[in-house]
Amino acid sequence: MAANPSVVIDRDTTGPAAPDGTAAGTTTTTTTRITTSTTTAPSTSTTKVKSPILVLGGTGTVGSRIAAQLAASHHPVVIASRSAKSSPSTSASSDSEPNKRANSTEKNENLHRVYFDWLDRSTWSNPFNYISSLTKQQLEKEKSDPRAQPSPYSTTAAEREALAQDSAQREEEQKQAWKIQSVYLIAPPGVMDAAGVMMDFVDFARRLPAPGFEDSTEGEARDGGGVKRFVLQSASCIEPGGPAMGKVHGYFRELGSRGEIEWAVLRPSWFQQNFAVQDNHVQSIRDEGKIYSATGDGKIPWISADDIAAVAVQALTMPVAPNTEFLVLGPELLSYDDIASTLSDVLGKKIVHVDLTSGDLERRHRSFGMPEDYSSMMSALDTGIKYGMENRTNDLVLSVTGVAPKTFREYAESVKHVWQPSGVETVVKPVEVVWTAA
Ligand SMILES: NC(=O)c1ccc[n+]([C@@H]2O[C@H](COP(=O)([O-])OP(=O)(O)OC[C@H]3O[C@@H](n4cnc5c(N)ncnc54)[C@H](OP(=O)(O)O)[C@@H]3O)[C@@H](O)[C@H]2O)c1
Numbered sequence: 001m002a003a004n005p006s007v008v009i010d011r012d013t014t015g016p017a018a019p020d021g022t023a024a025g026t027t028t029t030t031t032t033r034i035t036t037s038t039t040t041a042p043s044t045s046t047t048k049v050k051s052p053i054l055v056l057g058g059t060g061t062v063g064s065r066i067a068a069q070l071a072a073s074h075h076p077v078v079i080a081s082r083s084a085k086s087s088p089s090t091s092a093s094s095d096s097e098p099n100k101r102a103n104s105t106e107k108n109e110n111l112h113r114v115y116f117d118w119l120d121r122s123t124w125s126n127p128f129n130y131i132s133s134l135t136k137q138q139l140e141k142e143k144s145d146p147r148a149q150p151s152p153y154s155t156t157a158a159e160r161e162a163l164a165q166d167s168a169q170r171e172e173e174q175k176q177a178w179k180i181q182s183v184y185l186i187a188p189p190g191v192m193d194a195a196g197v198m199m200d201f202v203d204f205a206r207r208l209p210a211p212g213f214e215d216s217t218e219g220e221a222r223d224g225g226g227v228k229r230f231v232l233q234s235a236s237c238i239e240p241g242g243p244a245m246g247k248v249h250g251y252f253r254e255l256g257s258r259g260e261i262e263w264a265v266l267r268p269s270w271f272q273q274n275f276a277v278q279d280n281h282v283q284s285i286r287d288e289g290k291i292y293s294a295t296g297d298g299k300i301p302w303i304s305a306d307d308i309a310a311v312a313v314q315a316l317t318m319p320v321a322p323n324t325e326f327l328v329l330g331p332e333l334l335s336y337d338d339i340a341s342t343l344s345d346v347l348g349k350k351i352v353h354v355d356l357t358s359g360d361l362e363r364r365h366r367s368f369g370m371p372e373d374y375s376s377m378m379s380a381l382d383t384g385i386k387y388g389m390e391n392r393t394n395d396l397v398l399s400v401t402g403v404a405p406k407t408f409r410e411y412a413e414s415v416k417h418v419w420q421p422s423g424v425e426t427v428v429k430p431v432e433v434v435w436t437a438a
Contacts, residue, residue: 051180051182052112053181053183054184056080056118057186057233058078059084061273061305063184075110078114078130079114085113114127114130118194118198121200124205128180131180135175139171182227183205183227183229184232184316185198185230185231187245190374192244194245195245195247202261206255208225229262230263232263234265235268236270240325249325263322263323264322269300270300270303270390271304273304279368280368285347289350292353293353294356294358294361294386296335297335297337298390302330302332302408311401329397331407339353345409346409346412358380
């Protein structure tokens with residue numbers, strides 16, 4: 001029986017609300033369903049194909065959660081970073097807490113890892129080359145499947161011609177479906193001038209040639225393989241056009257206004273995870289019963305990396321181009337004194353907040369190996385918090401994802417083993433996603 005492939009677009013319109021949090025029920029997912037059916041009988045097999053998404057910094061605190069959540073919803077994900085080597089891992093490591101939304105400890109064939117270094121441009125094409133070779137392999141596999149071959153005995157010449165056309169069309173659709181359409185960008189930590197490098201990467205990725213046109217120098221085909229959507233992780237305290245990621249944010253707006261890219265920028269507040277993944281906090285909580293800041297009694301809407309990731313997933317996958325920023329704030333305003341008090345309850349021992357001067361905090365950061373310019377910026381941010389810079393919250397997470405954001409107490413309860421003294425071996429590092437090589 002001959003195969004007769006067709007493509008069906010399913011649109012699920014039951015998703016959560018719009019990014020601005022004001023309107024409910026916008027479309028959130030699109031599934032391109034490639035159905036293989038026989039010419040004379042109904043389909044017996046259905047393959048769901050979703051375009052791969054590239055997560056730069058996909059081994060870090062937020063990136064690993066984005067990757068896990070996307071993979072759990074059947075999106076092929078390419079995790080790219082310096083430690084993302086192309087060999088399978090079976091270890092379910094982690095800071096910290098189970099990523100309940102995505103079940104990151106589960107083996108998932110949608111996760112792929114590729115070596116990538118922001119500071120080495122020769123590695124920038126790795127994720128795209130990887131996906132391209134995976135697509136070729138997939139197409140070869142399908143072509144050689146005897147069930148995909150028309151039988152010369154049971155079809156007419158006209159039918160065979162139609163099938164050949166279908167097959168060519170399907171191949172083109174597969175190539176498109178397997179193109180990296182969206183990229184999530186997380187800056188390399190500690191690099192002050194990362195913005196220039198990241199904007200160069202955006203230009204590189206949006207101008208990639210179409211498959212088969214790699215040697216062409218101009219024309220539409222030249223840019224036909226380019227990434228369509230870019231989603232940036234910035235910070236609540238950085239305005240578009242401002243320093244660091246603010247520059248990349250401004251660049252997105254500029255390109256977006258000319259219709260050259262689809263874009264979104266996430267501006268999360270301070271992460272709840274900082275207390276369980278950053279050495280300075282982990283050690284001082286565990287060994288001294290102290291947390292240090294220069295924030296006075298300034299308040300912060302602490303946000304869970306799970307919730308940032310959930311918003312990122314929406315920004316990467318929503319069918320309508322977001323072309324906006326998402327101010328991702330946690331559900332409650334807490335000072336460092338409040339955090340110390342919650343940790344005291346959760347750990348059953350007194351944790352105190354030591355309020356340093358900005359200069360003393362800067363020296364403390366440097367003692368943990370933070371570069372000078374970066375530690376000076378970080379302590380300046382604490383001064384901003386002291387004077388109310390972070391004193392606001394919103395309902396964006398609930399509006400965009402349909403799920404209420406986690407509280408700090410919930411998070412602290414889920415990772416309290418990290419702050420236990422001797423007896424429990426504590427490995428402090430970002431969540432690592434378990435993945436399967438292609
Ligand atoms: N922490 C907060 O409270 C907070 C609040 C708001 C905004 N932010 C922003 O969030 C971002 C950090 O996010 P995060 O905490 O999720 O990151 P993270 O855990 O520090 O992870 C950084 C990621 O970048 C990768 N990376 C580092 N250097 C690289 C390089 N040279 N080339 C390629 N990849 C590299 C790392 O993997 P490899 O080491 O394997 O390369 C890792 O996957 C920063 O831009 C920060 O300003 C943080």
